[in-house]
Amino acid sequence: MATKKDNTSADMSVEQKLKNLYSLQTKLSEIDEIKTLRGELPLEVQDLEDEIEGLSHRLHKYEEEIEHIKGDIAHKHESIKEAQEMMTRYQSQLDDVRNNREYDNLSKEIEFQSLEIELLRKKINDAERLINLKTGDLEKGRAALESRQQDLDQKKAELDEIVADTKADEEKLREKAKAIETTIEPRLLTAFKRIRQSSRNGLGIVYVQRDACGGCFNKIPPQRQLDIRMRKKIIVCEYCGRIMIDPELAGVKIERPEEKPKRRVSRRKKTEETEG
Incomplete structure (x- = not known):
């Protein structure tokens, strides 16, 4: 109906x-x-918001990676401590050996723990260098994030000002447009x-x-x-x-192009035509 x-x-x-x-x-x-x-401001604001979101996610990932590496370093320090304790224990047992075989076995264990400690320290050094690199990236990212946030605040302020100035007019126009739509x-x-x-x-x-x-x-x-x-x-x-x-x-007034005046025939030409 x-x-x-x-x-x-x-x-x-x-x-x-x-x-x-x-x-x-x-x-x-x-x-x-x-x-x-408003120009490109709404798009610029959206782009900055997306960029800031991406930067924040990346920085959060850096922080997680650094914390993970620090945890791994702490674990390696514990392993070094355990290896040193084992070396001390093996060293004390050397005084009580009963034959060459036991002496050789203990010496090998001491050497193995010494190499293990050396390897762990190398890995710790590598991990600390990696932390330094990631910390540098983190600081650069934070500086970039702060800069982008300042840009966003500025763009938002500009956009809010324009919207505030035009909001009332836009709302009135939208209401009038909706009213006209009901007649179509x-x-x-x-x-x-x-x-x-x-x-x-x-x-x-x-x-x-x-x-x-x-x-x-x-x-x-x-x-x-x-x-x-x-x-x-x-x-x-x-x-x-x-x-x-x-x-x-x-309701549009269209200006019509002016018509060119008709060419007038001279009297002399008319007289010549008559005589002819």
Whole structure:
């Protein structure tokens, strides 16, 4: 069952539908101008937020890696301590050996623990160098994060200022646009929005300018221009698909090019023609 709104918009003349569409386009274009004032700031803010999130994640990973290496170093120090204790124990047992075989075995154990300690210390040194490298990367990352955060705060402040200055106007325009939308039948409104979305300049309905489409500037045949002026049906540009409207209906005053004065024939030429 159709609603009252649908019936009202469907029963409108083509002329009124075109006027409503053009009125809607005017309000939406004003909103687009406000967005243009903001420029690339919203995108820049989003990019900075994404970059900061990525940097924060990377720094957190550095911190985890450093803590893991420090834990590994602490574990190796414990292993060195245990190896030294074993060496001390083996050294004390050398005094009580009963034969050469026991002496050789203990000597090998002492040598093994000594090599193990040397290896562990080498690994600790390597790990400490790695910590220094990662700490350097961490400090650079923190400096970069602080710099990006300052940029973000500045961009956000600029954007908030522009939004604050234009918010009231934008809200009023949006309310007016919504009110106009209620007067347009859903199918036509959907088509208009689809055309607007696919247009680079956001124009879904344009008027004829100098015998051409006001959107893509391709020439419009005289018969099609006449149909547009007749306002009997919705006509779209065959090149760009935008809805066409008569400039007069859109309330736009088009300056017509001045006609060149006709060339006057001199009296002398007329006299010569008469005598001839």
